[in-house]
Amino acid sequence: MxxxxxxxALLLSTAYLATGPAAAADPGITDSEILIGDVEPLTGPPxxxxxxxxxxxxxxxxxxxxxxxxNGRKIKYVLEDDGYVTARTIQGVxxxxxxxxxxxxxxxxxxxxxxxxxxxxxxSGIPTVIDVAPVKFLWEPARKNVFVVxxxxxxxxxxxxxxxxxxxxxxxWGLITQDDDYGITVRDGFDSVVKAKKLNVxxxxxxxxxxQDFSSDMLQLKDSGAEVFLxxxxxxxxxxxxxxxxxxNIKPVTGIFWPWPHRAGAEADGPGGRRHLRGRLCRAVCRHxxxxxxxxxxxxxxxx
Numbered sequence: 001m002x003x004x005x006x007x008x009a010l011l012l013s014t015a016y017l018a019t020g021p022a023a024a025a026d027p028g029i030t031d032s033e034i035l036i037g038d039v040e041p042l043t044g045p046p047x048x049x050x051x052x053x054x055x056x057x058x059x060x061x062x063x064x065x066x067x068x069x070x071n072g073r074k075i076k077y078v079l080e081d082d083g084y085v086t087a088r089t090i091q092g093v094x095x096x097x098x099x100x101x102x103x104x105x106x107x108x109x110x111x112x113x114x115x116x117x118x119x120x121x122x123x124s125g126i127p128t129v130i131d132v133a134p135v136k137f138l139w140e141p142a143r144k145n146v147f148v149v150x151x152x153x154x155x156x157x158x159x160x161x162x163x164x165x166x167x168x169x170x171x172x173w174g175l176i177t178q179d180d181d182y183g184i185t186v187r188d189g190f191d192s193v194v195k196a197k198k199l200n201v202x203x204x205x206x207x208x209x210x211x212q213d214f215s216s217d218m219l220q221l222k223d224s225g226a227e228v229f230l231x232x233x234x235x236x237x238x239x240x241x242x243x244x245x246x247x248x249n250i251k252p253v254t255g256i257f258w259p260w261p262h263r264a265g266a267e268a269d270g271p272g273g274r275r276h277l278r279g280r281l282c283r284a285v286c287r288h289x290x291x292x293x294x295x296x297x298x299x300x301x302x303x304x
Contacts, residue, residue, distance in 0.1 A: 027126070028103025034070055036061070037078045037096030038107040039117075040132070044084035045210060045236040046110065053132050054079055057106055078102055082109050084210075089113035090120060097124050104128065110234075111135040111153070112180040112209075121146055135185045153182065156257055157189030157230075164228055164255050165197050174203035174226030174252065176217055176241070178233065186232040186257065202226050211237065218244035221252070228253045 028035035038057060040050035061075045069075060078100045080092035089109045096102045097120070104127040108114045111133035121128045122143055130138055131149040138148050175190055177183035183206065194201055203224035205217050218241060221229060229245075229252040231238050238256050245251070 026103065027101045029073070032073055034073045034075050034104075035078055035100060035102040036075055036104050036106055037080070037093075037100060037102035038105065039080045039082050039089055039092035039096065039109055039113075040107050041084035041109055042079075042081035044082075046084055046234040048235050049132070050081075050084075050109070053107055082113065084110060084113070086113050086116045090117050093117045093120050097126065102126065107132050109133065111137070111182045111185065114138055115181055118143070118146070133182070135181060137181060153185040153257070154189040154192075157186050158193055160255050160257055161190055161193040161199075161230065162197075164230075164253060165193060165199060168228050168253055171200070171227040171253070172202045172225055173199050174205075174221045174224055174229045175201065176203075176205040176207060176221070176230075176232055178237070179206045179208055182234070183232060186230075190230060190232075207233070207237065212240060214240045214244050215247075217241070218248060218250075221245075222248050222250050226252055228255070230255045230257075232257070 038054065040054050041047055042050045042054065044050075057079075058077060061077050064070065065074045078096050080096060082088040082092050093105070093108070096105070105121065106129055108117065108128070108130050109132065114130050114133050115135070115137050118138070122145065125145050128146045129149060130146065134148050134150040134152050136152060136154065138146065173194075175187070177186045177190075193199065203221050203226045205220065207214065207217060214237070231241050231254055233241060233256075242254070245254070
């Protein structure tokens with residue numbers, strides 16, 4: 001799926017060229033080459049996601065080049081690591097635009113990072129396709145040079161929570177989210193279902209971006225008596241939460257949004273992580289701890 005999203009992003013970013021011949025004097029374009037830039041978290045908490053996204057981009061670019069490139073020009077991929085640190089995202093985007101002189105941008109790290117770098121992208125005017133962190137703040141208001149590919153986080157969370165609620169009626173709920181734009185989006189999707197289905201939420205918490213120790217948070221979840229838990233972390237955070245749940249020997253029905261297509265993430269989570277099933281687009285997944293039987297929530301959306 002990541003490769004397919006990358007291919008869609010590549011098609012959008014090169015649409016400016018596909019409609020007609022481009023001048024070699026344009027930024028990022030020579031007689032034989034087109035430069036496309038990207039900034040991803042290759043290190044830091046969601047590194048597995050950044051690495052996977054960049055691999056998808058590389059595969060899509062290799063396939064395009066093998067088919068003759070764009071108007072006879074081969075695509076060259078310029079990749080920077082931001083470590084999931086917003087200041088480094090801005091620095092990396094400025095570098096590939098001002099120093100490498102790329103024609104277009106792909107990817108762009110996380111949701112908060114993409115939002116923070118938006119003024120730079122708008123000022124540059126270069127075609128930009130964000131296929132890693134689709135939150136509504138990126139397309140509201142619409143921007144003439146910025147395109148977003150993929151299902152929104154809010155929509156995916158709505159599908160996941162509806163799935164869990166329908167299969168676990170009358171249960172007590174717990175939620176934890178990250179203290180940034182991603183967390184706000186997850187919470188917005190969750191709250192809309194809570195209101196519609198009148199869910200009984202007994203625990204609601206926030207964690208700081210980059211937090212590693214979730215022992216206190218999961219102990220509070222246990223004390224609340226929550227029977228269904230939406231873990232609103234990225235990758236490393238969800239792994240840490242699940243391990244704490246296992247230490248406390250509690251097994252709420254647990255919903256995790258989209259990071260689990262990465263085998264390494266599930267392996268790092270131990271037996272619980274390896275039992276997770278994969279969805280198609282947002283990888284909305286959950287497991288029923290009481291029976292040890294995994295259940296899959298499959299959300300529809302762009303590319304689904």
